Amino acid sequence: EAGVTQFPSHSVIEKGQTVTLRCDPISGHDNLYWYRRVMGKEIKFLLHFVKESKQDESGMPNNRFLAERTGGTYSTLKVQPAELEDSGVYFCASSHWGTSGYNEQFFGPGTRLTVL
Amino acid sequence: GDSVTQMEGPVTLSEEAFLTINCTYTATGYPSLFWYVQYPGEGLQLLLKATKADDKGSNKGFEATYRKETTSFHLEKGSVQVSDSAVYFCALGGSNYKLTFGKGTLLTVNP
Numbered sequence: 001e002a003g004v005t006q007f008p009s010h011s012v013i014e015k016g017q018t019v020t021l022r023c024d025p026i027s028g029h030d031n032l033y034w035y036r037r038v039m040g041k042e043i044k045f046l047l048h049f050v051k052e053s054k055q056d057e058s059g060m061p062n063n064r065f066l067a068e069r070t071g072g073t074y075s076t077l078k079v080q081p082a083e084l085e086d087s088g089v090y091f092c093a094s095s096h097w098g099t100s101g102y103n104e105q106f107f108g109p110g111t112r113l114t115v116l
Numbered sequence: 117g118d119s120v121t122q123m124e125g126p127v128t129l130s131e132e133a134f135l136t137i138n139c140t141y142t143a144t145g146y147p148s149l150f151w152y153v154q155y156p157g158e159g160l161q162l163l164l165k166a167t168k169a170d171d172k173g174s175n176k177g178f179e180a181t182y183r184k185e186t187t188s189f190h191l192e193k194g195s196v197q198v199s200d201s202a203v204y205f206c207a208l209g210g211s212n213y214k215l216t217f218g219k220g221t222l223l224t225v226n227p
Binding site for chain 1: 120152157158159160161162165205207213214215216217218219220
């Protein structure tokens with residue numbers, strides 16, 4: 001079974017440009033999460049999809065970030081326009097849907113975003 | 117809100133040394149606790165977990181016990197190997213599904 005995949009693995013852009021990150025979750029996983037790790041800091045939650053619906057987007061930094069999950073399959077995270085402080089590693093994770101308890105989140109390798 | 121504090125490191129050990137990485141947490145309710153590991157060039161992998169007080173999670177020789185009285189979940193291994201070199205993250209998961217992570221601890225094991 002394929003794991004969570006993310007594309008690209010690394011992106012270097014100029015301040016003010018637009019970047020779109022993609023995440024393909026494990027097939028059959030209804031839950032999809034985005035997290036971000038800024039250099040030397042914690043990995044922070046950005047948002048959570050259940051299928052195509054945004055369940056929780058409380059961690060999104062501002063309206064320059066837009067996440068979508070078309071048809072409840074893959075997800076994209078667009079940053080427009082990018083700022084220097086957006087640099088970091090963006091992780092995607094997916095898990096089964098469960099009504100109680102915790103379902104293990106499986107993480108992708110991350111996309112390293114560098115804004116110059 | 118929920119938070120996790122872990123020993124920041126970096127930690128450098130010789131092979132076969134004993135490892136402890138401290139982790140304490142603040143949370144409402146009864147969270148689950150986790151240790152994730154990120155090997156060089158790879159994504160985060162779940163190393164072990166504990167879902168209630170006094171549970172002990174274990175995997176690959178690593179152990180951690182969920183201590184509610186001290187709000188701690190310290191990671192230990194009796195004899196580290198070079199292949200254990202990685203970044204270790206302590207995390208908690210509440211009823212809202214999202215994970216709250218510590219800052220990560222870089223472990224380097226020298227032969």
